Amino acid sequence: MRFVxxxxxxxxxxxxxxxxxxxxxxxxxxxxxQKQFEAYRMGNFKExxxxxxxxxxxxxxxxxxxxxxxxxxxRSLLLPVDRHDLLNFLDVQDGIINYCExxxxxxxxxxxxxxxEIWEGFSILLSKIMETINEYEDLIDHISRLVMSSFTRxxxxxxxxxxxxxxxxxxxxxxxxxxxxxLLFNSNMNPVDVNLAVTWVVHLxxxxxxxxxxxxxxxxxxxxxx
Amino acid sequence: xxxxxxxxxxxxxxxxxxxxxNDAANSMATSYGSGALTLKQVIAIGxxxxxxxxxLFGQRVTYTIAKGIVPxxxxxxxxxxxxxxxxxxSAGFWITIATYYRLPISTSHSIVGxxxxxxxxxxxxxxxxxxxxRWDVMVxxxxxxxISPLFGGxxxxxxxxxxxxxLFEKFDVMSVEKVFRFLQIGTACYVAFAHGSNDVANxxxxxxxxxxxxxxxxxxxxxxxxxxxxxxxxxxxxxxxxEMVGRRxxxxxxxxxxxxxxxxxxxxxxxxxxxxxxxxxxxxVGSVIGVGLAGGLASINLNIIKRILASWxxxxxxxxxxxxxxxxxxxxxx
Numbered sequence: 001m002r003f004v005x006x007x008x009x010x011x012x013x014x015x016x017x018x019x020x021x022x023x024x025x026x027x028x029x030x031x032x033x034q035k036q037f038e039a040y041r042m043g044n045f046k047e048x049x050x051x052x053x054x055x056x057x058x059x060x061x062x063x064x065x066x067x068x069x070x071x072x073x074x075r076s077l078l079l080p081v082d083r084h085d086l087l088n089f090l091d092v093q094d095g096i097i098n099y100c101e102x103x104x105x106x107x108x109x110x111x112x113x114x115x116x117e118i119w120e121g122f123s124i125l126l127s128k129i130m131e132t133i134n135e136y137e138d139l140i141d142h143i144s145r146l147v148m149s150s151f152t153r154x155x156x157x158x159x160x161x162x163x164x165x166x167x168x169x170x171x172x173x174x175x176x177x178x179x180x181x182x183l184l185f186n187s188n189m190n191p192v193d194v195n196l197a198v199t200w201v202v203h204l205x206x207x208x209x210x211x212x213x214x215x216x217x218x219x220x221x222x223x224x225x226x
Numbered sequence: 227x228x229x230x231x232x233x234x235x236x237x238x239x240x241x242x243x244x245x246x247x248n249d250a251a252n253s254m255a256t257s258y259g260s261g262a263l264t265l266k267q268v269i270a271i272g273x274x275x276x277x278x279x280x281x282l283f284g285q286r287v288t289y290t291i292a293k294g295i296v297p298x299x300x301x302x303x304x305x306x307x308x309x310x311x312x313x314x315x316s317a318g319f320w321i322t323i324a325t326y327y328r329l330p331i332s333t334s335h336s337i338v339g340x341x342x343x344x345x346x347x348x349x350x351x352x353x354x355x356x357x358x359x360r361w362d363v364m365v366x367x368x369x370x371x372x373i374s375p376l377f378g379g380x381x382x383x384x385x386x387x388x389x390x391x392x393l394f395e396k397f398d399v400m401s402v403e404k405v406f407r408f409l410q411i412g413t414a415c416y417v418a419f420a421h422g423s424n425d426v427a428n429x430x431x432x433x434x435x436x437x438x439x440x441x442x443x444x445x446x447x448x449x450x451x452x453x454x455x456x457x458x459x460x461x462x463x464x465x466x467x468x469e470m471v472g473r474r475x476x477x478x479x480x481x482x483x484x485x486x487x488x489x490x491x492x493x494x495x496x497x498x499x500x501x502x503x504x505x506x507x508x509x510x511v512g513s514v515i516g517v518g519l520a521g522g523l524a525s526i527n528l529n530i531i532k533r534i535l536a537s538w539x540x541x542x543x544x545x546x547x548x549x550x551x552x553x554x555x556x557x558x559x560x
Contacts, residue, residue, distance in 0.1 A: 004466075004470060005325050007252050007510055007514070008474035010511050012527030012528075015525070151521055155399075
């Protein structure tokens with residue numbers, strides 16, 4: 001509309017909704033990974049490859065969001081949080097989905113026969129990671145309330161509860177991982193299979209690690225302005 | 227010469243219309259954007275309170291524009307009529323151009339530049355000496371342009387910080403916002419009144435000078451005319467601006483809107499009391515940034531400060547030069 005002088009220009013790009021969308025995609029990717037393991041277990045390798053592609057696509061979408069945030073959060077924006085804290089947080093959050101992509105690919109490298117007990121281990125680990133990422137998503141959802149309340153102590157405290165919970169869940173993931181590695185190294189699977197399965201475990205562990213690290217970065221970000 | 231008076235009235239009405247259509251609308255859009263008032267309610271409040279502010283509290287700034295900068299008592303009354311017309315036309319012209327290109331200019335800066343241009347033309351013609359122009363007043367006006375956004379920002383920062391520390395910490399944020407929706411009806415009135423009291427002078431100051439109003443007080447009918455023009459502009463075009471701006475500034479929740487509006491209105495009203503023609507829009511931008519500095523907003527685009535400064539530096543020389551040119555042209559024509 002011409003012939004309008006508007007003060008709306010004073011409002012800049014707000015990255016918080018996009019951060020939430022990015023976190024949401026991380027959770028979707030973990031969900032797909034869970035399905036992918038299930039398909040592998042059933043021997044449905046076509047489905048395993050399809051899910052790999054789907055995770056790839058989700059990762060691409062997350063990358064686009066990341067690029068958009070990085071491109072728009074310039075120094076000329078005045079945000080309620082430190083700009084560097086925010087970008088660091090985003091970087092770590094992006095690590096979550098990157099590791100989902102890695103694991104998704106690793107599942108298509110080789111068709112192996114894996115014992116029932118080990119499969120049970122994987123499915124427990126994946127459920128725990130899912131639980132961690134869901135808790136993490138709840139944490140990131142708090143950003144709207146934090147911004148609305150302008151980071152009051154009460155809201156920050158509410159959000160920090162989720163951070164501690166994410167950290168606790170990540171520790172549980174660690175314990176499951178250790179048990180699973182123990183099983184793998186003492187199995188009579190062929191050594192190449194063991195090597196690949198161990199890599200799965202380690203990389204799944206990274207997903208949980210990055211989730212916890214990202215929660216920690218989130219904490220740094222919201223405590224930075226308090 | 228008397229033929230020029232109706233022209234001045236028309237030009238003044240155009241200025242008033244413009245002020246109502248854009249500036250008044252912008253300063254009230256926050257109350258609409260936050261959902262405190264419906265469009266009809268904003269228009270009703272705007273039309274009434276702008277008019278009241280203009281007619282009840284508009285004299286001092288009008289005096290500054292009319293004779294505070296250029297000592298018109300030293301100039302031939304016929305030339306003042308020409309000067310008033312040139313000032314209004316050049317300010318109106320510049321505002322129209324700048325609005326088209328979306329420059330965040332100020333009507334107050336434009337008219338002050340234009341009136342100063344008229345004074346310089348009079349110096350050039352030998353009616354005044356350069357030292358007759360009230361440079362001390364000019365310095366005070368320019369200072370008020372710098373201070374007003376800063377002061378608005380400071381007030382808004384303090385008010386929002388208090389809301390945050392005292393209310394947000396103790397009560398549910400949503401319920402606090404609900405209460406402030408009601409308070410924002412009050413600040414909408416306050417802002418409209420303050421805006422009318424300051425900006426009416428931009429439209430009727432030159433008219434008061436042309437009519438040779440004596441003494442400190444401009445006749446009430448001049449202010450009523452200006453108030454009417456602003457109200458008409460607000461009702462005929464302002465509602466579109468309010469709709470557009472209001473839709474884009476939903477980030478200003480009632481508490482934020484309240485802080486920004488209250489600070490803006492207070493700053494502008496103080497300026498009106500001091501007779502300083504300041505920019506309501508710039509003050510509002512300063513106040514919004516103040517809320518942002520208090521951590522109240524998701525994102526503020528600080529580039530707007532550069533754009534405001536640039537428009538600021540452009541407006542004064544351009545409106546002054548236009549005014550000089552128009553003045554000479556009109557003198558040549560008659």
